[in-house]
Amino acid sequence: MGSGLHVDEPRVLMVDDEKQVADAYALRLEDVADVTVAYGGEEGLSVVEEGRPPDVVLLDRHMPGLSGDEVLAELRDRELTTRVIMVTAIDPDLGVVEMPFDDYLSKPVDRADLHAAIDQQCQVLAYELLGEYFRLESTRAVLAADTAATADTDDRLAAIEADLETAERRVRDLLPEADTLLSTFDGIDREGY
Template identity: 40%
Template sequence: MSDASPLVLVVEDEPDLADLYATWLSTEYRVRTAYGGHEALDALDDDVAVVLLDRRMPDLSGDEVLNAVRERGIDCRVAMVTAVEPDFDIISMGFDDYLVKPVTKDALRETVSTLCTRNTYDTGVQELFALASKKALLESEKGNAELAESEEYIELSDRIAVLREELDETIGSVDDHDRFVGFYQDIERDEKDEDEDD
């Protein structure tokens, strides 16, 4: 592990669980742990690439920490790692991915790896993946009738469609072959996951 490894901030009010996540990640990443919301804000700086954030914490909720991260303008990806089942309120939240506990080692490591890759993309692509993740999550948790009745979900689907059109234009202008292949593989993987959910 080199000093250039991405830095992951694990925010979890159960110390044993936070330490377990840190152990799972420490072979590939630099890891900081924070055992509460206020501690997370103290540990947060521009070096952090990915935040793994619990939603329910007694001192300061994960939602409040997430808002503070975005208000500070820190350019990092955030995954909520929580026992809170997702509802339509997640659409307006500024996270990039959402994992429902219990979480496996492989799922956690894959999520961090994916989010580190997303850090290399521009803002529009990052937004597309974050919104697509929310859409897939809601589709896995809600019935078709409930989705069809949700204005938030319909607006989310429309926003994804617009971003995909913009992304098609971006891909058309990418000169670097490796970057083009990376864009395309991620988009195909995202579309395949959505097809499997249908």
């Protein structure tokens, strides 16, 4: 495992328009995380569109073009399963109460605090994904047991199974004890026989 992190190599996206600052934070994470750096809001959103969502986004608030606040709103509108930590020199005020971030760190942030915040958010994300996995697996079991299945049911079942596979992969990536938790859930008889 990474230095003090429960997760091996969480996927982290660092979004900051100041290249030196973004690169410095990325260096603080290079031994413990798979870090992608974006030098602005538009670039950060492009990175998110390209593939699997990052586990954690480290997001500066004050950037030209799309501000961190706007990027945060867009990330939440897309309903991504990711955690967002604002890492900014802007002191928090009452306006942050309405912002849907998961943590707020004031720059400068030292290595230990950065690692701890990412680790905490990865653990929260893992349990959110585990809850989603359990919900999907229960729905899949009900649909699979339906003897009056239709083509619509089969299509819905295929979509649920794809979502299940994604959730399971991410849970296994984020939780060292995933095998135990997943096998306990699988051991419950849901068909009433």
